[in-house]
Amino acid sequence: AQTVTQSQPEMSVQEAETVTLSCTYDTSESDYYLFWYKQPPSRQMILVIRQEAYKQQNATENRFSVNFQKAAKSFSLKISDSQLGDAAMYFCAYRDDKIIFGKGTRLHILP
Amino acid sequence: DTEVTQTPKHLVMGMTNKKSLKCEQHMGHRAMYWYKQKAKKPPELMFVYSYEKLSINESVPSRFSPECPNSSLLNLHLHALQPEDSALYLCASTKTGGSEVVMNTEAFFGQGTRLTVV
Numbered sequence: 289a290q291t292v293t294q295s296q297p298e299m300s301v302q303e304a305e306t307v308t309l310s311c312t313y314d315t316s317e318s319d320y321y322l323f324w325y326k327q328p329p330s331r332q333m334i335l336v337i338r339q340e341a342y343k344q345q346n347a348t349e350n351r352f353s354v355n356f357q358k359a360a361k362s363f364s365l366k367i368s369d370s371q372l373g374d375a376a377m378y379f380c381a382y383r384d385d386k387i388i389f390g391k392g393t394r395l396h397i398l399p
Numbered sequence: 400d401t402e403v404t405q406t407p408k409h410l411v412m413g414m415t416n417k418k419s420l421k422c423e424q425h426m427g428h429r430a431m432y433w434y435k436q437k438a439k440k441p442p443e444l445m446f447v448y449s450y451e452k453l454s455i456n457e458s459v460p461s462r463f464s465p466e467c468p469n470s471s472l473l474n475l476h477l478h479a480l481q482p483e484d485s486a487l488y489l490c491a492s493t494k495t496g497g498s499e500v501v502m503n504t505e506a507f508f509g510q511g512t513r514l515t516v517v
Contacts, residue, residue, distance in 0.1 A: 321504050331487055333442070333508035379441055386455060387432070387491070387506050389441035 290315045292382050294390035301370045302398050308355075309365045309393045311380030318342075321383045322356070324365045327392075328376040336378070339363065372397050405490050405509035413517055414480060420512045422473040422490030430454075431473040432506065433465060434489040442489055448473060449495075480516045487511045 291314045301307035313322070324336040339347045339356050347354050351368045367374055375397045380390040403424045412418050422431065430449045434442035447455035448467040462484075464476040473490055491506040 323505055330510070331436075332510050333489065333491075333506075335505050335507075338505050381506075383493075383504065383506070385449075386444055386447065387493075388444070392439075392441050 290317075290382055290384070290386075290388055292380055292388050292390035294380050294393050296393045297391070298394045298396065300396040300398055301367075303370055303372060305370055306366060306368045307370055307395065309367075309378055309380075309395070311363045311365070311390055313361050313363065313380070313382050313390075315361070315382065315384070317384055319384075322354075322363045323381040323383065323387075324352070324354070324363075325379045325381055325389075326374075326376045327379065333379075337365065367395075370397050372399065403490055403492055403507050403509035405488075405512050407512060408510065409513045409515075411515045411517060412477065412480065414482075416480075417476070417478045419477065420475040420488055420490075420514075422475075422509055423471055424492045424507070425471055426492065426494075426507065427470075428492035428494050428507070429470060430493045430495060431467065432491040432493075433463075433473070433475050434491065436487045436489055436511070446475075477514075480514075482516050485515045487513050 293312045320341045322339045326334045326336050337349045337352050353366045355364045377392045377394050379392045382388045406421045432447050433445040436442045444457050445459045446465045451467045462479050466474040489511045490509040493506050
């Protein structure tokens with residue numbers, strides 16, 4: 289069965305600094321997608337970034353980028369120039385016929 | 400329109416009540432999902448409908464009964480719930496379901512229904 293592991297329950301970063309959230313996963317599939325979702329206090333799930341497993345190039349979306357290491361089954365999220373609005377729970381997710389979430393990392397932004 | 404709309408936003412029900420949660424999307428997505436999320440926990444998959452057919456049931460108790468009347472609508476019928484069923488219920492949709500892996504395959508989520516069972 290596929291699993292997603294986020295080993296950092298909470299993290300803090302100073303505003304305007306850079307932070308990296310870790311995620312590892314386990315699968316025997318070769319084609320799949322990986323995502324980072326953000327869930328602010330409103331509890332709306334918001335897609336931050338996606339990565340197709342067949343693409344070697346790391347995805348980027350403005351201040352958000354990933355480090356995708358397929359052989360190591362690692363998918364970390366880097367947030368640059370952290371802003372107060374980035375404070376939220378971040379979930380790493382894996383998709384084939386289901387979408388499976390890691391336990392989440394709560395990110396605090398320190399002013 | 401990239402919205403998934405869930406109603407009601409809040410629901411309080413007694414253990415003997417019957418109620419339904421509704422989820423609607425007009426993006427032409429053919430897979431729809433129900434998740435249950437307790438506070439400070441990740442969403443847990445309950446059901447997946449793919450092309451209006453139930454494709455995954457994650458051993459959910461029968462007091463939860465899903466229904467997919469058409470490709471745009473997903474219901475979750477609730478009956479004889481327990482207080483521990485109180486949670487946020489999230490609906491999501493994706494362009495395709497099953498083992499098809501295509502571009503733009505992320506899930507779009509509704510805002511959820513906050514359910515309290517008393």
